[in-house]
Amino acid sequence: MKPEYDLLVIGGGPGGALAARTAAEQGLSVGLIEKRPAIGVPVRCAEGVGRDLLEEFMDPDPAWISAEIDRAVIVAPDGYRMSLEPSMGGNEVGYVLDRKRFDRELVIQAAEAGADIQVKTRAISPIIENGTVSGARVEQNGLVQDIRARVVIAADGVESKFSRWCGVDTTVPLGEIETCVQYLMTGIDIDEAATVFYLGNDVAPEGYVWVFPKGPRTANVGIGISGRKSREGSRPLDYLNRFVRSNFPNGRIVEWIMGGVSICPPLEKTVADGLIIVGDAARVSDPITGGGIYNAMYTGRLAAQVAADAIAKGDVSAPSLMPYDAGWRASKLGSALQRNYRIKEYFVKLSDDKLNRLVHSISRLDLSQFSTLEIIKELIRHDPSLLLELKAIRDLL
Amino acid sequence: MLVIRRDVCGYCGCCVSVCPQGALELIDAYLSVEGECSSCGVCARACPLGALEVADEA
Ligand SMILES: Cc1cc2nc3c(=O)[nH]c(=O)nc-3n(C[C@H](O)[C@H](O)[C@H](O)COP(=O)(O)OP(=O)(O)OC[C@H]3O[C@@H](n4cnc5c(N)ncnc54)[C@H](O)[C@@H]3O)c2cc1C
Ligand code: SF4
Ligand code: SF4
Numbered sequence: 001m002k003p004e005y006d007l008l009v010i011g012g013g014p015g016g017a018l019a020a021r022t023a024a025e026q027g028l029s030v031g032l033i034e035k036r037p038a039i040g041v042p043v044r045c046a047e048g049v050g051r052d053l054l055e056e057f058m059d060p061d062p063a064w065i066s067a068e069i070d071r072a073v074i075v076a077p078d079g080y081r082m083s084l085e086p087s088m089g090g091n092e093v094g095y096v097l098d099r100k101r102f103d104r105e106l107v108i109q110a111a112e113a114g115a116d117i118q119v120k121t122r123a124i125s126p127i128i129e130n131g132t133v134s135g136a137r138v139e140q141n142g143l144v145q146d147i148r149a150r151v152v153i154a155a156d157g158v159e160s161k162f163s164r165w166c167g168v169d170t171t172v173p174l175g176e177i178e179t180c181v182q183y184l185m186t187g188i189d190i191d192e193a194a195t196v197f198y199l200g201n202d203v204a205p206e207g208y209v210w211v212f213p214k215g216p217r218t219a220n221v222g223i224g225i226s227g228r229k230s231r232e233g234s235r236p237l238d239y240l241n242r243f244v245r246s247n248f249p250n251g252r253i254v255e256w257i258m259g260g261v262s263i264c265p266p267l268e269k270t271v272a273d274g275l276i277i278v279g280d281a282a283r284v285s286d287p288i289t290g291g292g293i294y295n296a297m298y299t300g301r302l303a304a305q306v307a308a309d310a311i312a313k314g315d316v317s318a319p320s321l322m323p324y325d326a327g328w329r330a331s332k333l334g335s336a337l338q339r340n341y342r343i344k345e346y347f348v349k350l351s352d353d354k355l356n357r358l359v360h361s362i363s364r365l366d367l368s369q370f371s372t373l374e375i376i377k378e379l380i381r382h383d384p385s386l387l388l389e390l391k392a393i394r395d396l397l
Numbered sequence: 398m399l400v401i402r403r404d405v406c407g408y409c410g411c412c413v414s415v416c417p418q419g420a421l422e423l424i425d426a427y428l429s430v431e432g433e434c435s436s437c438g439v440c441a442r443a444c445p446l447g448a449l450e451v452a453d454e455a
Contacts, residue, residue, distance in 0.1 A: 036425055044409055122424065159413040159423060172414045179411050179445040227415060227443040236445040258445045260411025 001118050001138075001147055005031040006311055007304070008135055008149035009115075010123045010162050012039045015279025015296030016155030017106035018057070022304035024113035028311065031147060032107070032115050033138055035122035040103030044158075044259030045293070046182060046212050046220050047102075048195055050094040053294040057301075058109075064101040067213040069094050070193050076359035077200030077352035083363075096195070096212045096220070097293075106297075126152070126166050126275075132316065133166055133274035151307040151316050153276050155300060158260050160281040166272055172283065175228040176264035178207055178290050181236040182222025184255035188248045190219050198243070199355055205229040206348045209243050221248065224261065224290055226348065261290040265341055270328070271321040276303040284328070284337060287344040295337075299328050343376070398452050399434050399441075403427065405448035412440035412449060 007023045009016045012034030020032040047066065054060065070093055072084045111117050120140055127135040127146060135148035154162040160170035190196075190213055198209040206226035213219050223240045230236060236258075244251065262283045270277045278284075279296030286292065306324035310316045328334050350358070362375055399420075406428055413421045413428075420432035421440060428448075441449040 042408075120425070157410065159410040161413065161419065161422065164419045170414070171417050171419075174415055174439050174442055177411060177415050177443050179443050181445045227439075230442055230445070232447060235447050237447070256407065258407040258409040258411070260409065260414050260443065260445075262414065 001031055001033070001116060001121070001145065002029070003146065004135075004148045005029045005116070006150050007031070007153065007307055008147055008151075009033070009153045009155055010136060011155035011157055011279075011281070012036075012107050012117070012119065013103060013155060013157055013279060013296060014106055014293050015157075015281070015300035016153065017103065017110050018297045018300035019153045019155055019278060019304040019307075020110035020115040020117075021106070021113045022301045023308060024110060024115040026304065026308040028304075028308055030110070030115040031149070032110060032117050033121040033123060033136075033147075034107075034117075034119045037120040038104075039107045039119065040100045043099050043255075043257050045099050045257070046210055046222050047097040047099050047214075048094060048210075048212050048291065049097060049293050052093075054095060056294075057297050060095060061105070064098050064105055065095050066098045066215055067096040067192060069096060069195050069213070071195075073191070073194050073196045074359055074362075075196060075198045076356045077203065078356045080356065080359060080363070082359050083194075094195075096214055098214075123156070123162055126162065128166065131273055133272060136162070149274075150311045151274055151276060151321070153278055153300070153303050153307065154281050155278045155296070157280045158262060160277075160283075163267075163272075163275065163277050163281060166275055168267065168269070168272060168275075168277065170267065170277075170281065170283070172260075172262045172264055175206075175226055176262060177227040178224035178261045178263055179227050179230050179236050180222060180224040180257075180259050180261065180290075181240050182210075182220050182257040183240065183244065183251075183253040184214065184218070184257065185221050185244070185248055185251040186218040186254055188217055188219060188221075188251040190217065192216065199359070200352050202352070203243065204239060209240070220257070221251075222257065226263075227260075261285050261292060263287040263290060263341075263344060266329075266337060269318075270299075270325045271318050273318050274316050276307060276321055276324050278303045284333070286337065287341040288347070295333060298331070298333050299324075302327050399430055399436060400450045400452045401428055401430070402448045402450070405446050406444075407446055407448070409445070412444050415439050415443045 006028040
């Protein structure tokens with residue numbers, strides 16, 4: 001690592017990699033540090049991503065795709081299965097990635113664009129001069145080094161400690177962390193082209209169980225529940241083991257994956273003097289699904305573009321970086337986050353009875369265009385008795 | 398005092414994100430208490446595996 005860059009990126013996930021690649025392509029000198037010894041390992045993800053979303057950034061490559069998905073199945077608490085078919089279009093068409101390879105590929109692309117990469121290197125504190133973030137003190141193998149930068153991008157994921165050290169409160173409320181465990185299972189009977197979501201307060205309180213195919217007879221089988229529902233004896237691990245015992249008793253577990261994903265609103269401000277916060281660190285994962293791969297890539301790319309402009313202007317103050325904050329909030333992603341947060345607030349309060357009714361009603365709809373928005377509009381048209389309950393959400397649409 | 402059961406911890410960072418004190422730090426494959434821990438127990442609730450426990454100070 002050089003002692004100085006235009007842009008220093010903290011974290012080598014999809015957010016950091018896209019930021020580094022974009023900035024290097026724009027001619028900035030870029031350093032990216034990742035504290036783990038390997039990019040993408042261990043995995044902390046169910047690896048699902050929408051096809052359209054991914055293809056905004058790159059052409060799909062079988063080298064890092066585990067499975068292609070053409071429908072989603074939702075299982076109501078009473079066991080009723082509703083299928084969302086490809087004819088409905090929309091987000092459920094997509095891929096299950098192999099993130100060990102995908103994340104590494106993204107970082108390699110950043111390196112090929114000219115970014116310096118250093119793994120097993122952890123940011124331990126920011127360098128702050130005259131109130132402006134001006135780099136980071138990093139540690140590798142016991143060696144401490146100061147790396148200065150015009151702009152720092154914090155892409156340090158769910159932990160989000162770097163921004164905290166810079167004075168931004170990134171604490172996720174306990175009720176708004178989805179605490180997750182996932183098994184990579186093999187030898188199980190699955191529909192290889194469908195992602196399956198199980199709902200219900202007994203299955204996964206304020207969350208869901210997912211089965212995402214990873215290839216023949218192999219899938220990510222995982223669960224996320226709200227932190228406020230997790231306690232000794234009823235942790236995600238307990239729920240997952242119960243689910244696996246009754247659904248895949250003969251499956252073999254070949255990998256344990258755990259992690260947390262935030263479903264809170266994004267940080268109030270995602271820039272500071274000399275600092276831009278992207279991806280999970282900015283709390284921009286989807287409040288309903290917990291999906292954040294695309295969101296990290298989107299904000300990472302935008303952050304680099306805004307940083308490049310600010311550096312060219314010679315002004316890296318927070319106001320000069322604000323187009324990033326304003327930009328993602330005004331984007332489709334920003335409005336989806338806002339809407340889905342309110343919808344999530346409604347859904348987490350539903351009893352199993354109401355969940356059942358909802359799923360049954362949705363399955364009777366003729367959805368030419370599937371999206372959360374369309375579903376809710378259709379539901380209200382179709383089942384006026386749900387109107388009252390959905391009123392809170394309807395007003396958002 | 399916060400007790401970390403290292404044999405249980407999967408170093409996922411979930412607990413780090415909810416600590417109101419910013420007291421936890423994940424250093425690759427191990428979790429450590431680096432800051433002022435108030436023994437509030439929030440992290441212990443969030444841990445998917447049950448690797449954290451606030452023990453009574455005797
Ligand atoms: C169980 C689970 C299932 C999920 N399933 C899905 C899914 O199916 N689809 C989807 O879209 N999203 C899913 N997500 C969310 C998705 O994984 C994240 O949104 C995505 O990885 C965010 O990317 P990122 O680049 O912001 O952060 P990350 O990918 O978390 O990368 C951050 C990186 O920063 C590094 N880092 C942290 N601190 C430092 C430091 N001080 N110095 C140097 N490096 C540091 C970390 O080691 C890490 O590699 C899931 C999450 C979990 C936990
Ligand atoms: S949440 Fe639990 S498993 Fe994850 S790092 Fe913290 S203590 Fe370890
Ligand atoms: S007990 Fe509270 S203050 Fe201490 S590490 Fe856990 S969350 Fe942080």
